[in-house]
Amino acid sequence: MRVLVVTTWFPTPASPSTGVFVARDVAAIAGRHEVKVLHLCAPALLGEGDEGRRDERGFTVERGFTVERLPMDPRRPDHVARAARRVRTLVGDTDVLHTMAVSALLPMVGWRPDVPWVHTEHWSGLLAPQTLTPALRAARPVVLRMLRRPDVVAVVSEHLAAGVRRVRTGPVVVVPNIVEGSGRPSSRRAPDVPLTDRGPLEIVAVGGLIARKDPSTAVDTVAELRRRGVDARLTWVGDGPLREATADHGEASGIPLTLTGPVPPGRVQEIVDRADLFLLPTRAETFCVAAAEALAAGRPVVVGDSGGPRDFVAAPSGRLVTPGAPAQRWADAVERVWADCADLSAEQIAAPVVEAYSGEAYAAGLDEVYRSLSGDAGRGPESRGPGEPLVDVVIATHSAQRQTERAVRSVLDGTSASVPVRVTVVCHDLPVEEVAASLSQETLADRRVRLLHHADGVASPAGPFTAGLDAATAPWVSIMGSDDRLEPGAVEGWLSVARETGAEVVLTRLVLEGTAVATPPTRIGRNHDLDLVADRLAYRSAPLGLLSRAAVERSGARLLPGAQTGEDVPFSTRLYAEARVALAGGAAYLVGTDAGDRTTYVPRPIRxxxxxxxxxxxxxxxxxxxxxxxxxxxxxxxxxxxxxxxxxxxxxxxxxxxxxxxxxxxxxxxxxxxxxxxxxxxxxxxxxxxxxxxxxxxxxxxxxxxxxxxxxxxxxxxxxxxxxxxxxxxxxxxxxxxxxxxxxx
Incomplete structure (x- = not known):
């Protein structure tokens, strides 16, 4: 795919350490896709000759993507308008727009691209407004509203995902940061020797010298360890407005303190490799790359329990401490984590993080997001191969006496020939020939019909429906009972709603014995961008209608294996929580009631x-x-x-x-x-x-x-x-x- 990345965070020759993690992410994407980067650069960070460069005359970064730098001061409306014009121009020659960092959303105000739009967000201020300046705190509500607009928002941790999901109904997916290891981690020095006996304990912190990182507590922690007889020393890698205050505090506390100031990325790794333990009393992190990279270097970590680090910091190699806790608790955590790791090599500490947060894992995660959007049928027929269906309808039957012929014909006869639809009849624990005998010759001869055998010996609809969904290749899928049927035009109506609203799940109008089924009981007048809570989506347990196959895969929704009833409840709950949901009016899904062997209402053990x-x-x-x-x-x-x-x-x-x-x-x-x-x-x-x-x-x-x-x-x-x-x-x-x-x- 052709991916246009628009970001306000990216390294420049004048500031090579700014946005290094974004450059790392882009390099991973470029390993699979053709990538252009539009860097909306702070004017102060533009090097000589950088300003106004266009990608067709720009330079190729060594890792395989092109970069164009355009100066943009977010406080200058003329700069933002110029950036918006440039994005509009570039997006016409791309398949996916990927904005990165919240300020990159500014040029998108008032319009949206005609291609899928993904946004990656890292900003810790979304969840910790107390750490922001008054100006940023005032801007935060506007930022939250802007996060509702992209098709998908990708965040770096479950903690941040939970916060973003509170402000948007569309998909929010977790694609963690890349954590780069340094190859084979340097061996740990005397890990099995008690802290009071081993000589110097080199503690390192990496981050800005700002209030949110709490360097004062780091100094106090080292001072407390020294009071306990530990020869602890602190090296802080980074710079910031608290540098002088931190130096003064270290001198007053009588601890060996080194403040490195700004350091090139490669040099940071060398300093961490020489350390024994990583300490960062941070008060707010959406991920905390520095802590993850310390683990990847084989060093135990003690970090503030601020959300993001919870995804990867755990005993025995790490400890989380409540932000703002007294130095005694931080020192306790240092002593505990050192004791817990006494028998662990650097390689053993590094392995879980290196495996989970590799560049390949990051690229694979975004690949899934890109595919989920480019495979959306609402985006047009280009998402399908020649002859491929647009909609796969799965009908499960466990008896040749069911009204399967009626169900199949309602789909085929009720759907316009211009809509490529395929019906898969899953024959559950009975021969395909037996089901075929119950179908008309017209149906059997129709290339849009296929019969699939599924044998599991389990009296549950989950098995055959799952088999049918797994066999689907269309961008849209739908499941249907063998005694049910669709009113003419239902499938076209669902697709129309998906195109108009951008929905990934379109819930059909349900009719049972001539009466409309009153689920879900949404907010009055609301029919798209539905919310799991406010629109009570969980009350529509049966996911009947149109489902984006990519959204199903992305959400991890699966029918409950072996369940004789309620097999669709976990599936629908998970899907509705993760996808954009809309309601369809018009032609209905008619629930059949003439089967004599339905087991839905048969009393069974409560368990x-x-x-x-x-x-x-x-x-x-x-x-x-x-x-x-x-x-x-x-x-x-x-x-x-x-x-x-x-x-x-x-x-x-x-x-x-x-x-x-x-x-x-x-x-x-x-x-x-x-x-x-x-x-x-x-x-x-x-x-x-x-x-x-x-x-x-x-x-x-x-x-x-x-x-x-x-x-x-x-x-x-x-x-x-x-x-x-x-x-x-x-x-x-x-x-x-x-x-x-x-x-x-």
Whole structure:
């Protein structure tokens, strides 16, 4: 692909250390793609002869990409306007626009490119406004709004991703920084000797001498270690406005302190190699490349627990300390990490970071992002090869008696010939010939139809649907039950919504027995750029409609293997959280009800019925979600799955002590692991929760309470148990109003 990188951070001959990490990222991308860099350079950093250079007359950097430098002072509207004109010119000859660093978004105000747009963000100030100057703090809300505009925002850590997801509904992906090792790490000196016996302990810090890096605490920590009998010395690599104050503080504390000032990148590595341990009491980091590179050099680290380092700093080779903690705690961490690493070689310390954060891993991560956008059918037919379908529809069937012919024909006959569609019928644990016998000759002869055999011996729809999705090659996919059907024009309608809104998931209008299904109960009047929390997307468990195959792959969404019910709940939850979602009106997806062997509502053991609940709680991905998303999804799991499990088991004899205990266990786990998820639920809901936990409550009373909570409009169904949650999107009045509006949508 032809990639245009627009960045305000990049090395120049006059300032070779500025934006080194961006140059490293670009070099990795250039190993796979044709890259041009437009460096919107601060005028003070332009070297002689650099100003105004154009890429066609510019110079080629040794690592295989071209660079054009254009002076831009963000405070100068004329500079920003000139940069915008240049970006518009260059973007016409590119496949992907990739902006890097938040100030690179300034030339994009008021317009957007016709090509996919990726933005990479590192700015720690997004999550730590207390570290910013008053001017930057005032600009921060504007920056947050600008982050809503790119197609995908790539960030360097899960911590930063959580913050960005709070301000945008579009995809946010984690593509960590590149961490360059120095080849074979230098051997550690006397790692198994106690600190008080080993002679000098060379401690190194790398970073600007600024308040956010907290050099004062680093000095105090070394002073505390020396009071404990450790011959600790500190070398700080970097410069900044606190240089003089730090030097004075070091002299007053009586510690051996070296302040190197500005150092070329290669020289930094040499200094770290000579050190024994890395210490940085930083108060805010989105990643902390310096700490990662110290680990890659085989040196243990002690770093501020400021978000980004949590992704790679862990025992035994690293310790995190609360920012602002007293020097005693930092010294404790130094002593602990040294003891923990006594038996580790430099190579053993370096290996995890070097493997996880290589240039190849970075390039592969961005490749996936680029493919997800260039493969978007909304971008045009060029994303497909000749003869390839635009949409793959997967129909799973486990019985030749199902209405598979009707389902297939509804897709083929109801979709315009101008829309290349393919239907894959997955024959689940039955011969392909048996399913073929149930199809018409017209259908069997249609090149747009293929039959796929899938045998797993598991009575779960997850297996065949997953097999069909894995066999898909089109940029868009859709799944469909063998007794269901589409109204004419449904597929075209979905594609139209995707093109108009940039959505990666288009949820279809659902009709069951002539009645519209009121999910999801979105904000009234809202039909695109939907939010998992505000638009209650989790209530549409079935991901029916149009799904970007690249978005599915990027999100890691998978149907729950072996689940007989709820197999789509983890899939849809994860996908909706990671992708741009819209609703389609018009032609509907018609849910069939004439199958005699449907098992959706068949009572089964509570553990099996609620397997999707525990699958979500057990997923490491879930643990990284923002607390607001966790609460909203957990509220839905209580309201729909836990309470629904009671409602569908209407025979009191079914409720054995074992089943009651299992119901209570799963409910308690939800409430304990997601604090606050029951706050917006009604008084009637809490009546049922109380009965679930009380084995003395009869089964009949349990069932009566499950029915009572569904008498919508009665006083106890209208009032939340916690009045402070009355305006929560999940609170009874807001939820009921949205559900009513959804039925009329």
């Amino acid at each position: 099996d019925q609620l397997v999707c609940v525990e699958a979500i709680l057990d997923d490491p991905w879930w643990g990284r979600r923002p607390a607001g998303q966790q609460r909203a999804v957990a509220t839905k799991l209580l309201r729909i799955h836990v309470f629904g499990a009671v409602l569908t088991r209407t025979d009191p004899q079914w409720w054995t002590p074992g089943e009651r205990a299992e119901l209570a266990r799963i409910t308690r786990r939800l409430l304990e692991e997601v604090p606050g998820c029951a706050r917006p639920l009604s008084l009637a809901d809490h009546d049922l929760i109380g009965a679930i936990f009380d084995p003395a409550v009869s089964a009949q009373r349990l069932l009566d309470l499950a029915e009572a909570r569904r008498r919508h409009g009665s006083p106890r169904t209208l009032v939340p148990a916690d009045l402070r949650a009355a305006l929560d999107p999940e609170a009874p009045l807001r939820f009921m109003a949205a559900s009513l509006a959804a039925t009329r949508r």
